[in-house]
Amino acid sequence: MKNKQSFRKYMKSFLRVLLVAIFGLSYSSCKKTFLQDGSITDGAITGEQVWANDAYARGVLNNAYFNIPEGFSIDGNGGMLASGSDEAVNSGVNATLSIFNNGTWGPVRTVDDEYNNLYEGLRKVNLFLANLPNAEIIPTDGLTVAEDKSRLEGQAYFLRALFHFELVKRYGAVTLATRVFDREENLNLPKNSYQECLDQIIADCDKAIATNIPVFTRETTANKYAWRTGDYGRATKTAAMGLKSRMLLYAASPQFAAQSGITWQQAANAAKAIIDLNVHSLRTNYTNVFNFGADPYNVEVLFATRAQNRNDIETQQAPISFDGATGRTNPTQEMVDAFETTNGKLITDPTNTMYVETNPYVNRDPRFALTINYNGRTFKNKIVQTYVGGADGLNRNINATRTGYYMRKFLSESATWNQASNTLARRPWVVMRYSEILLNYAEALNEAQGTAAATEVLRAVNLVRGRTGVAMPALQTTNANGNGYVALTKEAIRERIHNERRVELCFEGHRFFDVRRWKQGELYLNKPVTGMRIVVDGSGATSYTRFEVEKRIFSEKNYLYPFSQNTVNRQPALIQNTGY
Numbered sequence: 001m002k003n004k005q006s007f008r009k010y011m012k013s014f015l016r017v018l019l020v021a022i023f024g025l026s027y028s029s030c031k032k033t034f035l036q037d038g039s040i041t042d043g044a045i046t047g048e049q050v051w052a053n054d055a056y057a058r059g060v061l062n063n064a065y066f067n068i069p070e071g072f073s074i075d076g077n078g079g080m081l082a083s084g085s086d087e088a089v090n091s092g093v094n095a096t097l098s099i100f101n102n103g104t105w106g107p108v109r110t111v112d113d114e115y116n117n118l119y120e121g122l123r124k125v126n127l128f129l130a131n132l133p134n135a136e137i138i139p140t141d142g143l144t145v146a147e148d149k150s151r152l153e154g155q156a157y158f159l160r161a162l163f164h165f166e167l168v169k170r171y172g173a174v175t176l177a178t179r180v181f182d183r184e185e186n187l188n189l190p191k192n193s194y195q196e197c198l199d200q201i202i203a204d205c206d207k208a209i210a211t212n213i214p215v216f217t218r219e220t221t222a223n224k225y226a227w228r229t230g231d232y233g234r235a236t237k238t239a240a241m242g243l244k245s246r247m248l249l250y251a252a253s254p255q256f257a258a259q260s261g262i263t264w265q266q267a268a269n270a271a272k273a274i275i276d277l278n279v280h281s282l283r284t285n286y287t288n289v290f291n292f293g294a295d296p297y298n299v300e301v302l303f304a305t306r307a308q309n310r311n312d313i314e315t316q317q318a319p320i321s322f323d324g325a326t327g328r329t330n331p332t333q334e335m336v337d338a339f340e341t342t343n344g345k346l347i348t349d350p351t352n353t354m355y356v357e358t359n360p361y362v363n364r365d366p367r368f369a370l371t372i373n374y375n376g377r378t379f380k381n382k383i384v385q386t387y388v389g390g391a392d393g394l395n396r397n398i399n400a401t402r403t404g405y406y407m408r409k410f411l412s413e414s415a416t417w418n419q420a421s422n423t424l425a426r427r428p429w430v431v432m433r434y435s436e437i438l439l440n441y442a443e444a445l446n447e448a449q450g451t452a453a454a455t456e457v458l459r460a461v462n463l464v465r466g467r468t469g470v471a472m473p474a475l476q477t478t479n480a481n482g483n484g485y486v487a488l489t490k491e492a493i494r495e496r497i498h499n500e501r502r503v504e505l506c507f508e509g510h511r512f513f514d515v516r517r518w519k520q521g522e523l524y525l526n527k528p529v530t531g532m533r534i535v536v537d538g539s540g541a542t543s544y545t546r547f548e549v550e551k552r553i554f555s556e557k558n559y560l561y562p563f564s565q566n567t568v569n570r571q572p573a574l575i576q577n578t579g580y
Contacts, residue, residue, distance in 0.1 A: 051131045054138040060128045061152060064159050065233070067121030069166060070305050070429035071509045072410070074112045078316025078328030081112065081512040082407075086524050088507070089330045089402050089531075089549055101525075103553035106580050107565040114166060115567055121163045122177040125156045130180055132156070142224050147212055151225060154211030158235035158243070161204035162431075165247055168197050169513055170561040172256075172577065176200050190573040194259040201247050208240040216279045217297045232297040232307070233428060238274055239303035242432040245270040249440050252447070253517035255559060264448035271441035274302075275460075280434040284468035286370050290430060291412045302432040309424035311415040319373055319384050319406045321391035323418040326399040329407040329507065331372050333530040333546055336360075336405065338502045339368040344473030344484030346499070351482060360532075360544055366470050371409040371506055375534050380413055387534040387542070394533060402549050403531030409507050435464045435504050443497045450490040457493060458486075464504055516559050525554035555579065 050056045071080055075096040083090035084100030099111045132149055139148040160178070167174045173194040181187060192200075212225045216238045219226040227234055248267040251260035274280065283289045283300040296307040318325035340346055341354040341363045354363040361374050373379050375386040385391045386404045394400060412425035442460040445453050458475050465472040473484035475496055486496050498518070502511060515524050531549045536542050557579025568576050 047131075051135040054136055057128075057131070057135040057137060058152070060124055061156060061159075064121050064124040064128070064156070065306060067117055067124070068159075068162065068305050068431070069114050069117070072313055072429060073316060078312075078326060080329050080407075080507060081509045082329055082331075082507045084111070085512040085515060086332055086529055086552075087335045087502075087511050088332055088407065089529060091326065091328050091330050091399050091402055093398060095328075101550065101552045103555075105558060105562065107562045107568065107576060110562060110564045112170070112561070113564055114170065115564065118163045118167050119177060122160060123180065125160045125163070126177060126180045129153065129156050129160075141228070147225070150211045151213050154208045154213035154240075155235040157204045157208040157211070158213070158240045161201045161208065161240065161243055161247075164197060164201050164204070165243060168194070168201065168247075169250060171563060172560045173197055173259075175571075175574065188571050188573045191575065194256060195261065198247065198251050198260050198262070202244055205240045205244040205247070208235060209237050213237055213240075215277070217301065218299060219279070233304060236303070238277065238280060239432065241270070241274045241277075242302040242437060245274060245437060245440050246432070249444055250513070250517050252444060254519040255517045264444045268441055268444035268448050271437050271444060274434075274437050275441060280437070282434060282463065282467045286367060286467060286469055289433065290410050291425065291427065296426055296428055300434045301430055302434065302437070304428035304430045304432075307426050307428040309426050311412075311417045311422055311424050313410050313427070314412065314415045315417045317407050317411060319379065319386070319392040319401070320397060320399050321385070322380060322382065323416070325417070327392070327401055327406045328399075330401045330403040330531070331405040331407060331506075332403055332549070333532055335502075335506060336368070336372065336374070336532070338499055338506075339365040340472065340499075340503075341365070342472070343482075344475065345482070357544065358542075365472055365503065367503055369408075371407070373406040373408045375404065377408075379408065379411075387536050389536075390534075394531075401531075403529075404534060405531070407507055430508070435467075436510070438464050439497065439501050439504065443494075443501070446490060446493050446497060451488055451493075454488060454493060457497075461497060461500055464500060519559070521554045521559060525552055525558075527552060 050060065073079060074081060077092060077095070079090050079092070079095060079097040080088070082088040083095070083097040090097040096111050099105045099109050105111070132153060137145055137148055137152070139145050141148075143151070164174070164176065173191045174197060175189045176192045176197060178200065213234075214223065214226045214236050216236050217227060217232050219236075221228070227236075245267070248262055248270045250256060251262040252264045252267040280302065281299050283298050288295070289298065289300050297304060315325050316328050318327060320327050337347055341352055342365065343352070343354050345352040345354070347355040356362065361368070361376065369377060373384045375384060375390070377384045384406070386393050386401055386406070388394055390396070392401065392406065394402070394404060410427070412427070414423060415425040416423040438460045442457045445460075446457045454477055458477070462474040465474065475484045475486050477486060477488040479485045486492050498514075501514060505511070515521055528548045528551045530546050533545045533547050534542060535545070557577070560577045562580035563574060563576055568574060
């Protein structure tokens with residue numbers, strides 16, 4: 001982003017004092033204290049000076065982008081939300097992620113606790129919005145002061161909506177933060193209702209859309225509001241529309257529908273609004289949606305975090321024989337089984353002759369090989385060996401796969417690590433992309449209208465399946481040849497949409513929350529997950545045996561995150577989520 005590199009080091013230090021979290025951080029530990037008038041007690045710099053300086057004022061907003069959660073390593077050690085669902089198992093010994101699965105998740109044992117971080121982000125954007133009208137902004141890109149302030153305001157409203165959404169999807173109803181709270185006031189505040197949280201998120205999305213932020217990241221520079229390359233990763237109208245689509249989809253789902261009053265048709269309409277703009281499309285190369293090279297914000301991406309040159313994804317996720325990688329995210333057999341065969345049939349279909357148990361990885365949906373490193377797959381010009389005794393096999397070392405698989409998605413073939421000279425690859429975390437919007441639309445429309453809308457529902461799903469390089473058979477309700485056949489019922493179409501989300505969006509953090517919003521946690525997350533033990537005998541014959549990897553525990557309370565005990569102690573009016 002523009003200005004970020006030159007001010008990043010200074011602003012992070014400065015804002016550590018100026019921009020404290022709304023509830024969570026202790027004021028007594030720091031001699032410098034933010035006061036209501038914006039001053040700092042030791043006189044180092046005042047709020048008035050911040051807002052009178054264009055770079056400092058913009059820096060407050062820039063810094064808020066750092067509070068957006070990314071999903072590559074939620075535990076600092078390569079742990080991903082996938083390992084808290086039936087998508088994967090974490091290979092780490094005593095991994096923090098196991099808290100999600102072993103029945104110990106609670107107020108004193110939290111994981112993915114973004115509460116303080118998100119309220120810190122909210123404080124930054126509220127501080128920015130409160131001071132923007134009188135801030136000294138030097139316009140850029142040929143804009144007037146008013147136009148540039150509108151573009152800045154749009155970013156702040158989007159971020160406020162995003163931070164609140166990230167709280168609500170984890171904790172349910174939370175305390176809304178739509179202003180800067182003063183340290184002297186009573187901060188023992190109760191939750192707002194879920195409806196109030198929903199309304200605020202939608203209102204902020206709509207406010208962002210109404211400003212002159214660019215329509216989408218790659219909008220032509222002939223539009224004076226368009227982002228220059230150095231500003232890619234900032235908010236856009238379609239990012240705000242995408243967030244609105246996701247929020248309404250969650251709100252219409254069984255987990256929240258009774259509290260929200262949102263209909264499936266409203267959720268379908270929000271997704272269709274993005275489709276009708278006709279500015280986003282599916283990238284022809286599925287792998288390059290995530291491994292960007294020189295194109296980190298392509299036409300499929302609605303919103304992504306700032307791009308970084310990095311190889312930590314590879315060091316934490318590649319198979320263990322690849323230069324000392326730690327292979328943290330191990331796809332489960334349940335995840336592998338979700339990939340259809342190339343005739344468009346599920347492997348559980350008794351008529352599916354293309355699935356061969358003695359050679360299970362042939363004839364599979366191309367996305368299988370693009371997202372999972374399995375035995376015999378080539379990665380970085382080397383064969384992955386997950387068979388027992390293989391270089392990447394079960395029990396090979398302390399980091400070896402526990403399921404017989406490693407994650408492939410997100411990994412760059414060009415990155416190198418643990419060498420005398422390493423090569424990095426530039427990538428952000430993709431927060432929203434167009435295939436999600438198509439699947440949001442299909443799911444919501446099917447729930448709203450059922451078989452009456454089957455043709456339109458399957459059209460949206462088949463756009464995702466038909467991507468160049470994937471080209472899976474179109475789902476259809478006529479059984480001409482059996483390939484891609486789905487019965488013409490709302491329930492049958494629902495199951496195929498759910499499975500399409502599971503495959504297309506795997507490891508991106510959706511499955512963890514999809515299962516919850518569908519109220520299917522007991523079905524998918526309260527039973528053991530399995531892997532594949534592959535044995536090659538002396539003659540070279542290979543056998544495949546499914547085995548139990550890990551027992552899983554899920555109860556009603558686990559549909560929402562617990563608030564940490566420290567948070568409840570500070571803010572008892574918040575009231576802990578039920579069951580914790």
